[in-house]
Amino acid sequence: MLHAHVSAGSDTKQASLEYSSWPAACRELRSHEYVEGAAEALGTDRLSDKAYLSWWKDQVAKCTGKGLAGHAELLSTMDARNCLGDITVPMLILAPAKSSLAVLEGLDSQRELHEKVVWSKLEVVDGTCHEMYIDRSEECQKAYLDFLDDVRKDSK
Numbered sequence: 001m002l003h004a005h006v007s008a009g010s011d012t013k014q015a016s017l018e019y020s021s022w023p024a025a026c027r028e029l030r031s032h033e034y035v036e037g038a039a040e041a042l043g044t045d046r047l048s049d050k051a052y053l054s055w056w057k058d059q060v061a062k063c064t065g066k067g068l069a070g071h072a073e074l075l076s077t078m079d080a081r082n083c084l085g086d087i088t089v090p091m092l093i094l095a096p097a098k099s100s101l102a103v104l105e106g107l108d109s110q111r112e113l114h115e116k117v118v119w120s121k122l123e124v125v126d127g128t129c130h131e132m133y134i135d136r137s138e139e140c141q142k143a144y145l146d147f148l149d150d151v152r153k154d155s156k
Contacts, residue, residue: 017041022076026068034068035060042100043129052134084116090154091120092147094140099130121147 017037019025026034035057039045047053060068095110107124114122123143127136 022072023069026072027065029065031063031065031068032057032061034065043098044131046128047131047134048128049134056131081112081116084113085118087117087120089119090147090151091117092144093117093120093122094132094143095122095124096130096132097124097126098128099132121150123147 016022017025017029017034019028025037029037038060039053039057044056045053063071093110093114095107097107110122110124114120125132125136125139125143127134127139129135133140
């Protein structure tokens with residue numbers, strides 16, 4: 001699974017929690033404090049599955065602040081736009097409609113990804129937050145299975 005961020009410097013203001021940057025917030029806060037703030041800022045706390053939310057917070061809190069900062073640095077500086085046209089395999093893009101991380105005029109970064117990858121399919125999922133695969137798992141699974149059917153049909 002590829003979790004791609006199309007452009008460098010994408011809007012990560014929500015993740016910075018009033019610090020100078022997302023990586024700085026991760027470094028300066030302990031991971032448990034960061035995850036509590038991030039869950040609210042990113043909308044993850046809106047999930048109705050509170051058991052999952054608790055598990056998610058526990059998993060993120062296991063990371064060190066330095067480890068989280070490295071992840072944040074990678075995601076906030078990586079720019080894959082120059083190689084998207086080189087992708088020659090089918091790609092399904094599951095785009096969360098209500099992600100606080102995808103706020104650049106709605107779904108522009110996902111549409112850009114779709115337009116630049118020759119054989120791609122964009123499915124917008126109207127979940128509660130960025131983790132749409134939690135509260136809209138059946139919709140995500142159906143989109144994936146439909147995509148596989150399309151790939152099989154096109155390969156014949």
